[in-house]
Amino acid sequence: MASSALNKPTIPFSEPPYLSGLPSPYYNDSHYAWQKTCREFISAEFSEALAWEANGSVPSTLFKNFAKGNMLIPALPFPLPIKQLKEAGIHELPGGLKLEDFDAFHRLIYGDEMLRVGLGGVPAAITTGINFAIPPIYGYGSPALQKKWLGPLFRGEITSCLAITEPDTGSDVANITTTAKKSSCGKFYIVTGQKKWITNGIWAEYATMAVRTGGHGPTGLSLLWVPLTENDGKGLERRRIYISGGSTSGTAFLDLDEVKVPVENLIGEEGMGMRYIMNNFNAERLSVAIGATRTARVALSSAVEYVMKREAFGKPLIDQPVVRHRLAKAGVMLESQWAWIEQVMYQIGKLGKKAGDRELGGVTAMVKANSGIVLNECAQCAVLLFGGKGLTKGGEGETVEHILREVVVTRIPGGAEDVLLDLGVRQLVKIFKTKTAELEATRGSKL
Incomplete structure (x- = not known):
């Protein structure tokens, strides 16, 4: 085909x-x-x-x-x-x-x-x-x-959101402070705390929420399925947050003051929340990377289409070597990123969920981080080549103008770029050390 x-x-x-x-x-x-x-x-x-x-x-x-x-x-x-x-x-x-x-x-x-x-x-x-x-x-x-x-x-009969990030806790998930304490009757968790930058949070009816049911650190975290709509005005207040891009995504601030959640709404086991969150992060980061790479493609191809017809100094912009050089630099990054994503998707398909999470967690973090870098290069390239039209909220350059404003919306959520780059290398080194130790143990058992 x-x-x-x-x-x-x-x-x-x-x-x-x-x-x-x-x-x-x-x-x-x-x-x-x-x-x-x-x-x-x-x-x-x-x-x-x-x-x-x-x-x-x-x-x-x-x-x-x-x-x-x-x-x-x-x-x-x-x-x-x-x-x-x-x-x-x-x-x-x-x-x-x-x-x-x-x-x-x-x-x-x-x-x-x-x-x-x-x-x-x-x-x-x-x-x-x-x-x-x-x-x-x-x-x-x-x-x-x-x-x-x-x-x-x-079936889409109810809407939901993921509520992890807090005003003072972003990539440092282990230090979440929102608490969930059992009621005296033992039938409810009483949730108190704040969640910020929650995508879809302004209209979602329920939230998968990270809460602290135990002591400090990752082992004190759990996940709860928290009713939002029925608690509006009953301990829950929502405020809309307008961010640099993605205004239609319904980003919200959630303020919870002794919100009652049935104990049967605990997801999995108490104290296992950090593990559940980390297992979910790989899919989230890869999803962001796929979307960011296509957005970079939209920006760069828009620029190519524009410079092929836009004339300046007596000839189309595409005839200017400096323009072609700028497009080539961005294009190399874009197609390399796409090939990397295809490679990771192939590996995920072959390894399966459990092995994929173990072997590809660090790689997935780096793929997501690099997608923001690539998007930034392609978006800046497009805006520069569109010139004044690339600065205008309307008209021929409005899409690339908007894309450039959304770049940071890719580089921060799901794990800030620098955090993920560091995580990626740490994970690769960890895997190497683990496999080396296993190999040495195997050799020692045969002596």
């Missing part, structure tokens, strides 16, 4: 190589069909995305349309929770794609197509709760918790 597109002209850097007709070892006919399904659905639903972003909100029907079209499920991390999905009555995805056939590259394609709009806020308004808040429930929740909530969550 790839060869059929080989002779179709494609603006440089506008599509991943496999969509430009070039051969790839990763994609089969199922992937090409899925990509077409995703593009048709998402393009139609996001047709007014720029206007929504300018207004700061998406229509209430958007989430419902994704739910009705069964286009929320692909936002879940790979591998899909097939057993729980089938128990909820979901057996296939749009286009007739069976759950069993959904692989890491179907997930990659979905994430890539969701950000083809070039804006992070609109996709985040749809997928953040699905991608980040639900996995701990089907991964670690009790059978009763799963039975009660997974069906409505999968």
Whole structure:
């Protein structure tokens, strides 16, 4: 199928190589069909995305349309929770794609197509709760918790968010201070504290929330499934936060003062929250990296298209060596990043969840960190080549102007860039030392 597109002209850097007709070892006919399904659905639903972003909100029907079209499920991390999905009555995805056939590259394609709009806020308004808040429930929740909530969550009947970050606690998750203490009757956790920069938090009905049920440090953390809507004005206050980009993502400040949460809403076991959070981070970071890389592609290809027609000093800008050099530098970073993501997705597909988390945690952290660096280079390149139009909130350069403002929204959430780069190397060294020790122990046992 790839060869059929080989002779179709494609603006440089506008599509991943496999969509430009070039051969790839990763994609089969199922992937090409899925990509077409995703593009048709998402393009139609996001047709007014720029206007929504300018207004700061998406229509209430958007989430419902994704739910009705069964286009929320692909936002879940790979591998899909097939057993729980089938128990909820979901057996296939749009286009007739069976759950069993959904692989890491179907997930990659979905994430890539969701950000083809070039804006992070609109996709985040749809997928953040699905991608980040639900996995701990089907991964670690009790059978009763799963039975009660997974069906409505999968079907999009209720909305959710992930609430970890606090005003004074970002990447340092182990030092979260929001407390959850058992009530005297033993039927409730009483939650008190603050959560900040919570994506979708302004409208979500429930939150997967990190709380402190024990002493200091990581072993004192737990996860709770916290009702938000029913506690509005009853110990819970929400305030909207407007950030540099992604205004439609519904970022919020949550202030909790003795909010009651049923004890059966504990996710997994007390004291295991840090482990659950860390296992969830890999999927979150990879999702951010996929979206950021497509956004970088939107910015850079927009610049290429513009300089091919824009004339200055008597000739098109593309005829200027300095312009081509700037495009080439950004393009090298972009395509290298995409190839790295494809490599990691292939490895995840082969290793599986448990081995993938162990072997690829550090790599995934670095992939996410590098995606922000690449996005920054491509966005700055685009704005500089658009000139004054790249500074204007409207008109021909409005998309690249907006993308540049959203760069920091990629480089900070999910783990700040410098923290993740350091984490990546520490994890690689840790794996090396562990395997070296295991090898030496094996050799010693044979002496």
